[in-house]
Amino acid sequence: ILNYNLASRPGERFDGVNVDIEPYIYPGFAAGKPALQLQWLEILEKMIQRRDAAGSAMAIGPAIPRWLDVNTCCTDITWKGATKPLSEHIQDMSDYISIMDYRDTADGSVGIIAQAQSEIAYAEAIGKPNSVVIGVETLDIAWSGDPETITFREEGRAVAERELRKVYDAFAGSPAFGGIAMHHYDSIRWLPSVWGPNAVYPPMPADSGPPGAVSSPPTAEAFDHQSIDLAYGRAFDDTEVEHYNIYRSTDAGFTPGPENLAGQSRGLTFTDSGLLPDTTHHYRVAAVDAHGNVGPASPAASATTGGTELRPLIIDELTVTAAGGPATVRIRVTDLATGEPVAAAIHGRFTKMAGRYLTMxxxxxxxxxxxSETIGYRGGEVGFQPLRITAPGYYWASAHDRARNVE
Incomplete structure (x- = not known):
């Protein structure tokens, strides 16, 4: 990044770098204290030394967890003759810190305000203005954490703005407070005011038309009996390409449309799964911009899935009901060919106003x-997304489900 900044014009340079190393996810981080804690400080110090040697004004700000000042893994760290919490050592050397203060309420002993208070106080004591940035979560994180307390994804934008206003009010008089960092860009754009028919989304910039075609046609290659990998070139738009629609058919001359939409991809690859074995599938790809305008479809690419002795099963019924408290999902899986029920393990998670991961x-x-978890709002939308289904002698032919992703 330093080399890029040195080779670029002023308006093209990065103003700063947020350094998110996270060594504490290593299992030996606490048990081996203080080895990795000191290595973390040494790495940060070296980055800052190289920045200074380059004569750059670029700000360096580590991302730190909200507990770095109180957890026993990180208190009483001796560095350069001083013993203090690891968070304070990092604050001493850095231009700013970004606290991963991932909670969905401002108040309370474990709320956003309380969890940032000591870092704010320390920055004031050492005279570092605008050096404590408070990070909050809007990402859909049911895959890796507890969505009930960590993210604003389930509550929506209106609740997030209400709680963040409390944070701004609480630290309005602090010279150390550097504002809020939202994690991350896409999830903020996709976060509605509320989940439901009255949802309002952030306005998109002006757009004069649909995106162009993909710059190179797709290629398709079968991976196994039920999945095919696609790759294609980038498309361009006057505003932004939001994603790529992947259309699939067993008819070589098919016309792309909603009825044969296999899925969507944010990148330039896509794996189509849950297919039938020994079957040739044809694909076309079209770019979609941030306003929903669909560009021209690509030429077709084809691949044939391999064979298998496994039988395909599908989701035959899927319903979600909610009437106060938790939502309930009911699901039924059957043999695709015979329609007979199948005993299976089903993994999935609730969506929108809920997020709990289930194994049924x-x-x-x-x-x-x-x-689901308890839903604390009277009205809105909740759904369920199946993720994995296993049964002896079967595989999940998800592309042929009769019910899928109910919302």
């Missing part, structure tokens, strides 16, 4: 059910 066991009638 469908019994001999192929049926399973589960409940």
């Amino acid at each position: 066991n469908a019994n001999s009638d192929g049926q399973a059910s589960g409940v």
Whole structure:
């Protein structure tokens, strides 16, 4: 980044770098204290020394977890003759810090304000204005954490703005407070005011037309009996390409449309899965801009899935109901060819106003059910997304589900 800045014109340069190393995810971080803690400080110090040697004004700000000042893994760290919390050593050397203060309420002992208070106080004590940035989460993180307390994804933008106003009010008089960092750009754009028919999304910039075609036609290659990998060239738009529509058919001369939309991709590759074995599938790709305008479809690419002795199963029924409290999902899986129920393990998660991950066991009638976390709002939308289904002698032919991703 230093080399890029040195080779670029002033208006093209980065103003700063947020350094998100996260050595504490290593299992030996706490047990081996203070080895990795000191290595973390040494790496940060070397980055700052190289920045200074380059004569750059670029700000360097480490991302730190909200507990770095109180967890026993990181208190009483001796560095350059001083013993203090690891967070304070980092604040001493850095231009700013970004606290990963991932909570969905401002108030309370574990709220956003309380979790940032000591870092704010320390920055004031050492005289570093605008040096504590408070990071909050809007990403859909049911895959890796507890969505009930970490992210504003389930609550929506209106609740997020209400809680963040409390944070701004709480630290309005502090010279150390450097504002809020939202994690991350796409998830903020996709966060509605509320989940439901009255949802309002952030306005998009002006757009004069659909994107162009992909710059190189797709290629398709079968991976196994039920999945095919696609790759294609980038498309361009006067505003922004939001994603790529992937259309699939067993008819070589098909016309792309909603009825044969296989999926969407944010990148230049896509894996189409849940297909039938020994079957030739044809694909066309079209770019979609931030306003929903669809560009021209590409020429077709084709591939044939391999064979297997496994039988395909599908989701035959999927319903989600919510009437206060938790939502309930009910699901039924069957043999695709015979329609007979299949006993299976079903993994999935709730979406929109809920986010809990579930593992359910469908019994001999192929049926399973589960409940979400408590939903604290009277109205809105909640859904369920199946992620993995396993049963002896079967594979999940998800492309042929009769019910899928109910919302």
